[in-house]
Amino acid sequence: MDIAIVGSGYVGLVTGVCLAHIGHNVVCCDNNKEKIKVLLAGGMPIYEPGLDALLLKYRKAGRITFTSSIAEAAQKATVIFIAVGTPSKKNGDADLTYIENVAREVAQNMDSYKLLVEKSTVPAMTGDRIARTIRLNLPAKYKPGSKNALEFDVASNPEFLREGSAVEDFMDPDRIVIGVESKRAEQLLREIYKPLKATIVVTNLATAEMIKHASNSFLATKISFINSVSQICERVGADVEKVAEGMGYDKRIGRAFLNAGIGYGGSCFPKDVDAFVRLAEKSGYDFKILKSVREVNEDQKSWFTRHIEDKLWIVKDKVIAVWGLAFKPDTDDMRSAAALTIIEALQDEGARIQVYDPQAMPNAKKLLKGVKFCADPYAAAKGADCLLLITEWAEFKKADFAKTRDLMRQAVVFDGRNFLDAKRLRELGYEYHGIGRGGNA
Ligand code: UGA
16 A cells, blocks of 8 residues: 655654554655655664664565655555654643644645555544545635545544564554444554454544553553652552562553653653643543552652662762663653653752763763763773662673672762662662662662
């Protein structure tokens, strides 16, 4: 099938490349001409494991192309996925300006049936707005009621990809959600996903939009719940890791997303929780649980900083090594990364920060000032009074901790992800602090 993807960020690029992989002809579009230039030259503007190899393969096979013209993309394809950004406004609402622009431009360039599919996370009822924008902007000869009136459909097909494992998640999804208002749209989407053999949940448009809101918010709730539990564990001598394990065997609960730490970040959870709270407010409901989820997430970061300050005693002029900056491993994404809040708070207290991240440093350099960026974990640890593990990159687990200890001025570790081997570090002479790890943990 001929498919256009408008928006070539994480979601758009992964969707485009993976749709080419399962046999479709894809044109990816973005209004950022620089990004399109990079892609046309064979480059990859983001870091996502496995994506560059697939892109190369399908570019060579001619199954994926790039353009900065929505008109061109819309004319080539029957199905148009909208994967543009929906950033948060100051009041927490999702800013849908880009979505409106895409709908308008597609409408102005339509000359046959099109199916527009929302891929970006959008507030429920956005589908209705897109349909209205299309009706209002169709060329006069194709407007509803005219002799050559064009048919179109709007559908919602939310994505559930996680950065870092996006290709895998696309190819082997837990489910595919399709929100449609017509049989034609349902059939087209079923056809697109046929090669994946996944469970398909078909709903109306608003329900599909709601499934996305509810799924991300529920996952964020699990994280804030376990983080709250970790706070009590710390005080009563219990180990949150064992608590999560013990809870996780219950099939009704499950172990996933019960990792206590310094809170969730990224481009999705913080923004989506805000947008869901706002959507609820607008519909006349006070979503108290989600407001607390958000508050607990913020508290977790400030608690971590206070904890470091408390243990270090004097923070001013102390050298603090930071391992990991990205909001999670296997990505270069720094959006709403906990590292930003924690580092800035420690800088405010006069700490000197030395950092290393395997992928996120180019992005982090645009956001962090007065920080020393180092070439490897050991350079970051040199002369440090303590080491913060902020992102659980696999390479940190394999680090030479005897060497690290000898490079540091004081062998103190704050493990913000309960990722390192506490027992081994203590044996090596480190003072180890995890999250919610009371008792002997
Ligand atoms: C999340 C969802 O997991 C995807 O299903 C969804 O498609 C995506 O948002 C989206 O809406 O686009 P992502 O933000 O890439 O994916 O990353 P996650 O793996 O969900 O992690 C989010 C944050 O939660 C990270 O900062 C991570 O460190 C944190 N986290 C995750 C925890 O603190 N504890 C956990 O147990 C799990």
